[in-house]
Amino acid sequence: MNGRAITSDLLLGMIPIVLLVALWQALVSFGYAPVTLLPPPGQVFSRMAQQLLSTTFQQEIAATLFRLFAGFSIATVLGVTIGLAAAVNPAVNAVVRPIVRVLAPLPKVALYPALLLLVGFGHQSKILLVTFDALFPILLATYYGASTVEQKLIWSAMAAGTPPREILFKVVLPAAAPSILTGCRIGLVISCIVVFLAEMITSTDGLGHALVTAARTFQAVDMFVPLITISLVGLILNGLLELVRSYLLRGFPEA
Amino acid sequence: MIEINQVSQVFQTSARQDHLALSDISLTIQDGAFVSILGPSGCGKSTLLYIVGGFVRPTRGAAKMKGRAITGPGPDRGPVFQEFALFPWKSVLGNVMYGPRQQGIKHAEAEAQSRALIEMVGLKGFEDFYPKELSGGMKQRVALARTLAYHPEVLLMDEPFGALDAHTRTRLQNDLLNIWERDRKTVLFVTHSVEEAVFLSDKVVMMTRSPGRIREIIEIDLPRPRRRTELLLDPRYQKYIVEIERMFDDSGEGE
Numbered sequence: 136m137n138g139r140a141i142t143s144d145l146l147l148g149m150i151p152i153v154l155l156v157a158l159w160q161a162l163v164s165f166g167y168a169p170v171t172l173l174p175p176p177g178q179v180f181s182r183m184a185q186q187l188l189s190t191t192f193q194q195e196i197a198a199t200l201f202r203l204f205a206g207f208s209i210a211t212v213l214g215v216t217i218g219l220a221a222a223v224n225p226a227v228n229a230v231v232r233p234i235v236r237v238l239a240p241l242p243k244v245a246l247y248p249a250l251l252l253l254v255g256f257g258h259q260s261k262i263l264l265v266t267f268d269a270l271f272p273i274l275l276a277t278y279y280g281a282s283t284v285e286q287k288l289i290w291s292a293m294a295a296g297t298p299p300r301e302i303l304f305k306v307v308l309p310a311a312a313p314s315i316l317t318g319c320r321i322g323l324v325i326s327c328i329v330v331f332l333a334e335m336i337t338s339t340d341g342l343g344h345a346l347v348t349a350a351r352t353f354q355a356v357d358m359f360v361p362l363i364t365i366s367l368v369g370l371i372l373n374g375l376l377e378l379v380r381s382y383l384l385r386g387f388p389e390a
Numbered sequence: 391m392i393e394i395n396q397v398s399q400v401f402q403t404s405a406r407q408d409h410l411a412l413s414d415i416s417l418t419i420q421d422g423a424f425v426s427i428l429g430p431s432g433c434g435k436s437t438l439l440y441i442v443g444g445f446v447r448p449t450r451g452a453a454k455m456k457g458r459a460i461t462g463p464g465p466d467r468g469p470v471f472q473e474f475a476l477f478p479w480k481s482v483l484g485n486v487m488y489g490p491r492q493q494g495i496k497h498a499e500a501e502a503q504s505r506a507l508i509e510m511v512g513l514k515g516f517e518d519f520y521p522k523e524l525s526g527g528m529k530q531r532v533a534l535a536r537t538l539a540y541h542p543e544v545l546l547m548d549e550p551f552g553a554l555d556a557h558t559r560t561r562l563q564n565d566l567l568n569i570w571e572r573d574r575k576t577v578l579f580v581t582h583s584v585e586e587a588v589f590l591s592d593k594v595v596m597m598t599r600s601p602g603r604i605r606e607i608i609e610i611d612l613p614r615p616r617r618r619t620e621l622l623l624d625p626r627y628q629k630y631i632v633e634i635e636r637m638f639d640d641s642g643e644g645e
Contacts, residue, residue, distance in 0.1 A: 287475035290445045293463040295489035295540050309479045386479045386520035 172355050179359045186360050192345070196364065199330055199341040202258055203368075206265025207326040211319055214270050218277025219311070223303055235274065243267040244332060251337055261333040261341070268329045269322035273315070280314025281307050313387050316380045323376055327369040342368075392419040392442060392544065392576070397451035399437050410601040411437050415451070417595060417604065421543075422574040426587035428634070429597030435580045436548050438602070442578060443469050443546050455544070465493065468542030472549040474529040476521040482508060482532050483517040489540030500539075507535040512565065527558035534566070544576040551586070563589060564618060571615050584638060588612075588630045589621060596637055608634060 156176050162168050163175040186192040221228040243264060250260040284307050292306045293299070334343025342361040349357035399412040411434040419425050427435045440446040441453050444463040453460045455467065468489075476485050486507055490500035508517055511531040521529055530550055537545065551559040563586060570577060581587050587594045588610055596605045612627060621627040 285473070285475065287469075287471045287473055288477065290443070290463060290469060291471070291475045291477075291536070292488070292492075293445075294443065294465065294467065294469050294537075294542075296465045296492040306477075309477070312479065384479075386477075386481070386522060388478065388522040 171353070174356045174359065179356055179363065182356045183360045183363060186357075187364075192360075195340055195342050195345050195361070196368070198258075199334065199343070199365070200368065202261040202265060202333075202341065203326050203330045203372075205258070206262045206330065207269050207323055209262070209266045210269035210322055210326070211273055213266070214273030214318065214322070215277050215315055218274045218315075219281050219303065219308065222278050222281035222311075223307060235271065239271045239275070244329070244336075247333060247336060256337060256339060261330055261338070264333045265326045265329050269326045272321040272325065273318040276314045276318025276321070277311060280311030280318075283314075284310040313384055313389060316376075316384065320373070320376060320380070323372055324369065327365060327372070331365050391421055391456060392417075392578070393454040393457075394418070394438070394442070395451050395454070397438070397441060397448045397453060399434060399441070399446070400449040412441075412448075413601040413603050415602070415604055417607075419576060419578060421576055423593060424570060424577045424579065424591045425593045425595060426579045426581055426591040427595045427597060428581060428584065428587045428638075429602065430599050430638070431582060433597045433599050434602030435582075435597055439469075439546050439548050439578060439580050442544075443467055445469075465489065465540045466542055467544045467546055468537035468540065469546045469548065470530070470533050470537050470550045472552045474521070474526075474533045476529055476533055476536070478521055480520075481517065482513060482519050482521070482524070485521070485532055486535045486539050489536060493540055504535070504539055507539055508532075510569065511535045525558075526554050527562060530554065530562060531565075534569075538569075542575070544578060547577060547579045549580050549582070552581070559586075560618065566590070567616060584631055584634045588627065588634065589616065589618065594634065596634065606637065 159173075159176050163170060163173055217227075217231060221231040246267060247260065247264050250263050254260050254263065288310055289302055289306050292302060297305055330341070331343040331346075334341035335347050336343075338344040342365050346358055346361040349355075349361075394415055394417040397412060397415045398410065401409045401411050403409050415438060427438060429435045437446060441448050442455075442460065444460045444467065460467075477488065480488065483501070483504055486504040487500045490503055491497070495503070505517065508514060511534055513528060513531055513535070516524065516528065521532065524532065530553075534550070551562050554562065567590060577590075579587070579590060591610050594608045594610060596608065597603065598605045608630070610630060612621065612624070612630075
């Protein structure tokens with residue numbers, strides 16, 4: 136895509152966001168919602184600019200980011216490893232398939248109370264929850280990608296002298312990269328949601344906690360700041376992942 | 391020398407019925423011969439090639455290369471597939487270098503050899519392109535170079551020009567013959583085009599429709615190097631074509 140096309144796409148993409156903010160402003164301006172409960176966007180954004188400079192708020196962001204990264208990274212490593220193993224080894228697949236079928240549809244947030252009791256209120260419970268939730272989309276995407284690798288790619292590599300045990304890393308993994316990265320993208324979005332959710336339920340810090348605390352004390356402006364912050368965090372992380380993706384998949388037709 | 395002794399291949403269909411794809415095939419291919427396997431679609435001609443490649447184990451019978459039973463793929467037999475099967479994550483140079491690197495050749499030397507091969511197949515200047523950026527004919531040139539790069543004694547070509555337009559196909563046939571004239575590797579070439587088989591081969595193995603059996607082996611006694619424009623006017627060439635097309639019509643009834 137050329138520069139002009141990217142710019143025009145970006146401008147088009149801004150339209151719904153601008154409309155949303157306009158709607159928000161309209162709700163406040165025309166008195167559909169009391170200003171104390173729904174503050175105008177301008178007020179929220181200026182408060183946010185102020186908060187982003189404060190150390191306390193930065194620490195909340197750091198706590199959330201750390202949990203998000205830790206959980207997402209563990210989920211990626213586990214998901215890719217298990218997905219690949221299941222795709223190439225029928226015995227592993229026989230073990231993994233039933234457990235994935237049972238656990239994948241389970242609302243992982245239901246495990247959170249148990250996690251809190253088991254590992255406490257600190258980072259671990261949030262990281263584990265993020266891991267559980269992000270794991271399945273990555274695992275399933277990896278499994279799907281690795282089990283649909285074109286047979287003739289594998290044959291070509293074997294004929295060139297690649298021993299069977301190296302086929303996994305030299306052919307299957309790179310060939311499955313588009314699927315794996317799609318799984319990671321979904322996993323990342325889920326991670327953003329889940330880390331925030333976990334912090335809202337029970338936490339002593341983090342963006343989710345900041346939101347709940349503000350809501351409980353009717354500080355409407357402070358309630359909206361973490362909300363917008365987490366969506367910006369999501370936007371930035373997704374953008375970074377997209378950069379990694381387009382670099383890694385530069386040879387693939389669909390990327 | 392390649393010996394195929396009483397090879398039969400049975401596949402299980404999705405309805406769990408046995409389907410006899412190849413029935414009792416015996417064939418000997420001399421070193422340096424260009425042999426085409428010609429038959430209607432579904433006659434198992436590709437399967438026969440895969441058995442020689444070691445990609446598929448025959449249900450009955452055995453294939454031997456230089457007196458040794460074929461038990462798996464090896465760099466002495468290089469495949470070229472209709473689908474190209476290039477590694478999408480590697481550049482043209484990366485694809486061609488894959489084989490030599492797998493053979494333990496040092497990077498610099500592998501690169502030099504590969505660059506020479508890329509030039510030989512007429513793609514100088516495209517070394518850093520990715521397969522997705524190339525036309526079908528160019529992709530197949532890369533695939534041929536990738537296979538030639540690890541110096542197989544036998545080329546196994548599975549309808550390599552089947553996905554190309556008529557003009558590109560003709561050019562690639564000429565280029566393949568030119569390359570073949572230099573070192574006269576053994577070539578096993580699967581095709582459903584009578585003209586292609588006669589133009590290229592020393593020997594054409596005609597197969598019957600399912601189950602695939604050898605119907606006739608026709609020696610093509612035409613002078614080499616072959617020039618397409620000369621051959622088209624040659625009554626002997628025309629006679630081969632007509633003769634084989636007639637057989638083809640008999641065996642391909644209903645197609």
